[in-house]
Amino acid sequence: MESTASLGINNMHVSFGGNHVLQGVDLTFTPGFNGLIGPNGAGKTTVFNVISGYVRSSQGDVRLHGKDLLRMSRTQRVKAGIGRTFQAPRLILDATVMENTLLGRHHLFRWGHFAELLLLPQQRREETEARQICMDMLDRFGLAHFAHEEAGALSLGSQKLVEVARALVSDPTVVLLDEPAAGLGADDVTVLLRGLRQIQAERNLCVIIIEHDLQLVTSLCPKISVLHFGEIISEGSPEHVTTDPAVIEAYLGHGFEAEEGGEIHEVEGPLSEHHHIDHVEEESTLEEVWTEDDGPEKGESS
Amino acid sequence: MSDQTLPSLYAPKSSLRKVVPEWVTTFAVFIFLALLPWMPILGWTDIFDSSNNFGRGNLAFVFAFAVAAVGFNLLVGYSGTLGLAVAGLFALGAYGTAVLSAPSGAREALAGYDWPFFLALPVVCVAAAIIGFIVGFPAARLKGFFLAIATLALGELIVTIIRLDEKVWDGLKTNGGTGKQVPQFRVPGLDRILSVYMLSLGALFITMVAYIVLTNRRLGRTLKAVRDIDIATGPLSIPSTYYKLLAFGISAFAAAFGGAMWAQNSSFANPSAFKTRLLVFLLVVLIVGGLSHKWGPLIGAIFFIYFRQIFQDTQKLLFLFFGLTLLLAVLILPHGIAAIPKRIADSRRGKQVQEWLAKQKWVERLQRRFKLLVGQ
Numbered sequence: 001m002e003s004t005a006s007l008g009i010n011n012m013h014v015s016f017g018g019n020h021v022l023q024g025v026d027l028t029f030t031p032g033f034n035g036l037i038g039p040n041g042a043g044k045t046t047v048f049n050v051i052s053g054y055v056r057s058s059q060g061d062v063r064l065h066g067k068d069l070l071r072m073s074r075t076q077r078v079k080a081g082i083g084r085t086f087q088a089p090r091l092i093l094d095a096t097v098m099e100n101t102l103l104g105r106h107h108l109f110r111w112g113h114f115a116e117l118l119l120l121p122q123q124r125r126e127e128t129e130a131r132q133i134c135m136d137m138l139d140r141f142g143l144a145h146f147a148h149e150e151a152g153a154l155s156l157g158s159q160k161l162v163e164v165a166r167a168l169v170s171d172p173t174v175v176l177l178d179e180p181a182a183g184l185g186a187d188d189v190t191v192l193l194r195g196l197r198q199i200q201a202e203r204n205l206c207v208i209i210i211e212h213d214l215q216l217v218t219s220l221c222p223k224i225s226v227l228h229f230g231e232i233i234s235e236g237s238p239e240h241v242t243t244d245p246a247v248i249e250a251y252l253g254h255g256f257e258a259e260e261g262g263e264i265h266e267v268e269g270p271l272s273e274h275h276h277i278d279h280v281e282e283e284s285t286l287e288e289v290w291t292e293d294d295g296p297e298k299g300e301s302s
Numbered sequence: 303m304s305d306q307t308l309p310s311l312y313a314p315k316s317s318l319r320k321v322v323p324e325w326v327t328t329f330a331v332f333i334f335l336a337l338l339p340w341m342p343i344l345g346w347t348d349i350f351d352s353s354n355n356f357g358r359g360n361l362a363f364v365f366a367f368a369v370a371a372v373g374f375n376l377l378v379g380y381s382g383t384l385g386l387a388v389a390g391l392f393a394l395g396a397y398g399t400a401v402l403s404a405p406s407g408a409r410e411a412l413a414g415y416d417w418p419f420f421l422a423l424p425v426v427c428v429a430a431a432i433i434g435f436i437v438g439f440p441a442a443r444l445k446g447f448f449l450a451i452a453t454l455a456l457g458e459l460i461v462t463i464i465r466l467d468e469k470v471w472d473g474l475k476t477n478g479g480t481g482k483q484v485p486q487f488r489v490p491g492l493d494r495i496l497s498v499y500m501l502s503l504g505a506l507f508i509t510m511v512a513y514i515v516l517t518n519r520r521l522g523r524t525l526k527a528v529r530d531i532d533i534a535t536g537p538l539s540i541p542s543t544y545y546k547l548l549a550f551g552i553s554a555f556a557a558a559f560g561g562a563m564w565a566q567n568s569s570f571a572n573p574s575a576f577k578t579r580l581l582v583f584l585l586v587v588l589i590v591g592g593l594s595h596k597w598g599p600l601i602g603a604i605f606f607i608y609f610r611q612i613f614q615d616t617q618k619l620l621f622l623f624f625g626l627t628l629l630l631a632v633l634i635l636p637h638g639i640a641a642i643p644k645r646i647a648d649s650r651r652g653k654q655v656q657e658w659l660a661k662q663k664w665v666e667r668l669q670r671r672f673k674l675l676v677g678q
Contacts, residue, residue, distance in 0.1 A: 052537055074536030083537065090534035092526045096313060099523050106520060107539035113548075116519050117512060127519065131311040139308055148313040170539065 006031055006206035007051070007069075007174050012060035014046055014230075021046045022057070023230040029174065033200065034208045035221035037241075039251055042227040044210045045087065048176045052084045053077055064174065079107060083172030087179050089159040093152030097143060097162050100151050101134040104166035130169075137165045140195040157184040161192060168199060174206045181216050193220060218242060226250065322672070328514065332507050335361075339496060349611045350604075355495045359567060360611060362495070364603040365502035366563035371587040371599030372509045373556020379594030380517060381549035382529030384450045387437065388557045388584055390457025391430045393576035395561025397464050398426030400484040400571055401475050412483040413475050419487035427558045434554025435547050442546040457581065465573045481572035484565045502563040506600070509556050514596055516552075525549055579621075583610075586624050590631045592638025601639050 007029040014022040021043045027036075036044050049055040051062055053074035062069040064080055072080060083104070091100045109130070111123040138144045141161045146154060151162060164180055177196075181189050193216070200207055211217045217224060218238035226234040226241055228250040234241050241247055315323075338344070338361070342353035350364075351357035374388050402422035404414025417425075433456075441452050464476045476482055489497035516522060527535055528542045528549075535542040565571050583606060591602020606624075613620035631638065637645075646652045659665050 054536065075539045075541050078537060078539035085537075086534060090531040092523075092530045094530075095523060095526055098311075098313070099526075102520075103523055103527050103538050103540070106524060109520065113516065113521050116521065117515055119515065128311060135308050135311055144308050147309055167537070 006065060007208075008063045009047070009051075010061050010063070012047070012050060012062070013058045014043070014050060014055055015058060021230050022050075025060070025227070025230065025232055027225055027232065029206050029208055030223070031204045031206045032223070033196075033221040034206065035217040035224035035238075036208055036210045036227065037212070037214065037217055037224060038227035041229075042250075043230045044227050045178055047227070048084060048178055048208075048210065051077075051174075051176060052082055075107070078170060078172075081171075081173035082176065083167035083170050083174070084176035085160070085163045085167050085178055085180060087182070089156065089163045091151040091159055091162060091166075094150060096148050097138065097151050097154065098131065098134060098147040100162055101138060101147075101166045101169055102130055104168075104170040105130045105134065108171065134165070134169050137169050138162075140198060141165050142191045157188040160184060161188060164192065164196075172205070173203075174208065177207065177209045177211075179210055179212065181211060181213055189216065196220075214242070324514070328510065332503070332510075335365075335503055336500070339499060347608075349608055358495045358499045360607050362499045362502040362567045363564065364600070364607045365499075365506040366560050366567060367584070367587055367606060368560075368599040368603040369502070369505050369509050369563060370557045370560030371584055371591065371602060372506075372513050373553035373560075374584055374588050375594060375599055376513060376517065376525070376556075377549045377553035378588065379598075380522060380525035380529065381546055382525075383442070383546055383549065384446070385434075385438075385441065385453040385550055385553065386450050386581055387434070387453040387457040387460075388553065389576055389578065389581040390460035391434065391554045391557035392561035392564065392580060392584075393457075393464060393571075393573070394430050394433070394460050395426055395558030396484070396565035396571045396576075397476055397482060397561075398429065398558065399423055399562040400482050400565050402426065403487070404475075404483075404485050411477050411481065412485065413477075414485070415475075419485075423559075423562055426562060427555045430558030431551040431555040434550040438547040438550035441550070442543045454578070454581070458578075461573055461576050464576075476573075479573055481570055484569050484571055486566060486569060498563075498567045501566060505559055505563050509559065510596065510600075517594075517596070521548075582621075582624065582628075586628055590627055590635075590638055592640030593636075595638060595640035598638050598640040605639065 007027075009025055009027040012022050012025040012027075013020070025043075025047065027047070036047065038044050046055055050057050051069065053072070057070065064077075064082065067080060069077060069080070069082075092103075109123075109126055111120065111126055115123040135144060135147060138147055141164065143158060143161055143165065146158065151159060154162065160180060160183065164177065167175055167177070180192060180196075184192065196207060197220075199205060209217065209221065218241075222237060224236070224238055224241045225232055226244075226247050228246075233246045233250055234244040236244075338352045339358055342351070344350045344352050344357065347357075349357065349360055352361060370388060370392050377383060377385050377388075399419065399422045401414045402417040402425065403419045404412050404416070406414060406416040437453070437456050441449055441456075444452055463474075465479050466474060466476070486494060487497070487501065488494065489500055492500060517525075524540055524545055527538065527540055528545045532542055568575075587599060587602035587606045589602070590605050591600070592598030609623060609627075610620060613623060635641065647656065
């Protein structure tokens with residue numbers, strides 16, 4: 001069990017003041033797509049922040065291929081093979097897409113800034129190689145032709161794709177994607193999923209995805225973990241998770257029930273008072289996404 | 303999508319850049335400046351009339367200020383840290399080279415350690431860089447105003463140390479508040495002013511080339527990341543504190559370098575010359591010239607020296623003028639004078655002209671010929 005796991009989180013506790021955000025979370029992630037879902041405020045991003053070193057945990061440990069991650073600095077963790085994106089894209093807006101992507105590869109450069117200053121041919125070759133790798137990666141996400149545009153001129157969706165590309169060029173073994181599809185158009189989602197699937201298959205990556213779009217997660221991830229108020233309430237295959245009454249209750253409150261295949265239906269008439277208005281919206285987006293099924297496959301065949 | 307050929311790995315050049323590459327313009331500007339003393343084409347300005355010593359001296363001041371501003375540009379324009387120790391480090395460069403290269407047996411105003419100039423210069427600049435690096439340690443954790451105040455205090459501290467006289471420490475030899483004579487380094491075969499001119503121009507050439515090479519490559523990108531997306535530098539494996547310190551160090555090196563050149567030119571250094579006023583001057587050079595533009599410091603320094611000479615006799619007006627220009631520059635030209643050509647090129651009419659140029663046969667011919675010439 002331990003040998004196949006890429007990343008293991010054991011008994012993780014995090015609290016901000018009196019707010020216990022994570023309360024004894026145990027998670028193991030294996031190569032492949034892993035979904036991490038849960039309602040807002042469940043602590044999903046906090047899990048990522050602990051892994052990448054933005055938040056200190058009060059208890060518990062994180063192991064990457066058996067190595068203790070919590071002892072490492074943020075930069076060491078990247079060298080150990082953790083790549084991540086942020087919920088809101090963080091790009092240098094007045095630099096080109098290519099330059100932004102190259103940032104992800106800087107720590108793999110062998111030559112220092114002094115070699116750069118002396119214009120050593122080895123250093124220039126290294127730069128060209130890095131650019132080639134970045135260009136290939138951008139091409140997978142359909143961004144090659146924007147490579148020399150300023151990142152600020154791109155749409156939010158494209159900026160998020162650039163960020164995913166930047167996380168992937170750093171040759172990670174575990175990639176943490178924080179809502180990569182939020183704010184993306186249908187075309188962009190298709191491109192994103194195709195690119196991610198290709199790269200995952202080539203490198204046997206462990207991809208961990210936080211996503212609110214359940215359709216996307218269930219179609220992509222063979223294993224899904226559900227966080228709710230800092231605890232794992234369900235874990236397993238998409239069918240298991242989407243039909244788990246605990247999950248449905250956490251997501252939608254009382255009064256909903258799942259059918260075979262994971263489709264969720266409202267059983268009672270109108271929403272009762274204790275249902276938050278968010279749930280209505282969430283349900284409607286769920287329905288919308290359902291209709292544009294098989295997008296990725298269509299894109300591949302053309 | 304992926305069947306099509308991928309675009310080039312490096313950013314495509316504009317039609318102008320294809321004809322005249324960046325390094326050619328840079329070298330051309332410096333060759334022009336090196337030949338300027340023998341070309342009396344700036345005679346109409348009086349202040350920059352390169353055929354007499356007055357004009358040459360002013361131009362040498364331009365180069366010295368530009369050297370310091372290039373480093374300041376890297377710090378403020380690229381890493382986005384507003385470190386204001388630059389005036390103090392400028393003083394360190396001026397006094398450091400003066401004291402170290404002065405003859406050891408001379409009287410107080412010209413007493414020193416008798417080092418050769420070309421040993422004293424790198425030692426002082428490296429010492430300034432190390433001071434910048436060390437002071438950066440606490441300062442890099444500060445932000446905005448707090449950083450500005452902390453570094454401003456460092457600058458003042460250096461000037462205060464210079465003000466100390468022999469009673470405090472005999473080895474300091476800065477001659478207290480009365481000032482220090484600076485021994486001149488003479489380039490063989492040139493007279494005093496020409497030698498200073500060439501020395502300052504050489505210093506500017508070195509700093510500019512280093513600046514262009516570094517900012518166009520990995521260091522420039524990394525510093526921009528530290529400036530704009532500091533929070534995301536962790537997952538990019540960029541040690542952001544280290545890069546801030548590096549920027550501090552490089553800018554301190556350049557500030558001391560510029561200070562040394564300034565001292566060579568003015569031949570007398572007085573602590574009161576390095577007050578906060580100097581910092582404001584350098585800010586004028588930087589902001590009016592153009593932040594994070596490679597030619598910004600030189601253009602800003604030309605602007606600054608020109609108007610300093612014009613208001614030579616009315617110092618009060620000088621400050622009023624610079625205060626107003628700083629204000630107007632921030633409002634109207636936030637990217638400085640150096641950004642005006644790009645602004646024109648990006649305008650609608652400018653784009654039309656560019657398209658027209660791209661269609662012309664003679665441009666193409668010129669490009670081909672130029673490529674043959676430089677052997678690409």
